[in-house]
Amino acid sequence: MQGNRGILCVGLACVDFVNVVNEYPKEDSDQRGSDYYWQRGGNASNNCTVLSLLSVPCEFVGVLGSQGAEARWIANDFATCGINISHSVVKDVLCPVATIILNVGTGTRTILFYPRDRPELSYAEFHDIFKDDFSSFSWTHFELCSNVSEISSMLDDVIRYNNSLKNDDVVVDDKVFISVEIEKPEFSGYDSVMTKADLLFVSKDYAKSQGFTDASCAVNKLSSLCKPNAVVVCAWGDEGAAASYKGQTLTSAALRGVKVIDSLGAGDTFVAGFMSVLWREQYLHKYTLTDCRLIIQQALDFACKLAGLKCSMFGYKGLKDYC
Numbered sequence: 095m096q097g098n099r100g101i102l103c104v105g106l107a108c109v110d111f112v113n114v115v116n117e118y119p120k121e122d123s124d125q126r127g128s129d130y131y132w133q134r135g136g137n138a139s140n141n142c143t144v145l146s147l148l149s150v151p152c153e154f155v156g157v158l159g160s161q162g163a164e165a166r167w168i169a170n171d172f173a174t175c176g177i178n179i180s181h182s183v184v185k186d187v188l189c190p191v192a193t194i195i196l197n198v199g200t201g202t203r204t205i206l207f208y209p210r211d212r213p214e215l216s217y218a219e220f221h222d223i224f225k226d227d228f229s230s231f232s233w234t235h236f237e238l239c240s241n242v243s244e245i246s247s248m249l250d251d252v253i254r255y256n257n258s259l260k261n262d263d264v265v266v267d268d269k270v271f272i273s274v275e276i277e278k279p280e281f282s283g284y285d286s287v288m289t290k291a292d293l294l295f296v297s298k299d300y301a302k303s304q305g306f307t308d309a310s311c312a313v314n315k316l317s318s319l320c321k322p323n324a325v326v327v328c329a330w331g332d333e334g335a336a337a338s339y340k341g342q343t344l345t346s347a348a349l350r351g352v353k354v355i356d357s358l359g360a361g362d363t364f365v366a367g368f369m370s371v372l373w374r375e376q377y378l379h380k381y382t383l384t385d386c387r388l389i390i391q392q393a394l395d396f397a398c399k400l401a402g403l404k405c406s407m408f409g410y411k412g413l414k415d416y417c
Contacts, residue, residue, distance in 0.1 A: 313336045
C-alpha cells in the first residue's frame, strides 16, 4: 500500500482472564490450575496485536473504559505492543472481560464473556473522529458487534471518502480498502454491510448458522450477497479455509502436525495474517485476474499456517519468531 499508510481496525477491546488447566474441571470440584494470566482480547484488538508482530502499521479505534484496573491494563498493553489508540474514545465505563479456560490436554478453550457496560463505538463518535477523511489509512477493517447499523453508517463514510477522490487526480492506491468480519451468529442486520466490503471474513460459527457445512460452500453462496469484485473468506478450523473471488473458489489446508495448546485468538490470527499479505503485496495495485488470485491464494496459505502456529503457543508473541 502507498507509503506507510496502515490499517485501521475498529471494534472491541477487553481483558481475558486466562486459566490454564490440564483437564477440564468437573462441576462442583476443587482443582488446581497450571497457569493464570491476563491477556488483551477482542477481535479487532487481537488483529492489531498480530499485525504489529508482522510489522504492519495499524491503529485500534473503539471505546475504552476508564473504570477499574482492567481499563488501565488494556491501555498499557496497547502501548507495550506499540499499537496506536490515539483516536479511541475513553468513557467512564467498565470494559468487557472474559474468563477463559484453556485445556492443554485437549487443546480446547472455553470462553465466559461478560460485556459489563458493553462500550461500543457509535457512528456519531466515528464520524466526529475522522470527519470523512481517511487519507492516513490504506485500509479500514471493521469487527461487527451488536451495533451493526452503526457500523454500516461508518462504512458509508469510508465509501463517501473513496468516491470523493477524482480518478484523474489520484492513483488507485489512494482509495481505502474496506474489510468486514462477521463472527457472531446471534446478531442481525449483516446484509446491510455485506454489499459494502471489498473483503468479507465469515466465521465457521456464522456459516454453520446459515446452513453451510464447509468453507467452500459458505464462500460460494455468500459471495452472491456481496459486491461483484469482493473477496469472501471463511476459515474452518482444522479443515483449512476457503476464499471466493469472481466465481472461483480457492482453498488451503490447515497446518498439520501441530500440538494444540492454546487456540484462543486463532481466528483473529488468521484474519490478521490474511490481511497482512494483501497489504504487503499491494493488492489494490493488481489489475489482472491472475495477479489477484495468486495473492489471495498466498494470503490464504499464510493465514492457515499462522493460525496453526498460534495454536502451538500461549498468546501471540512467539509468532514474531516465525515471520
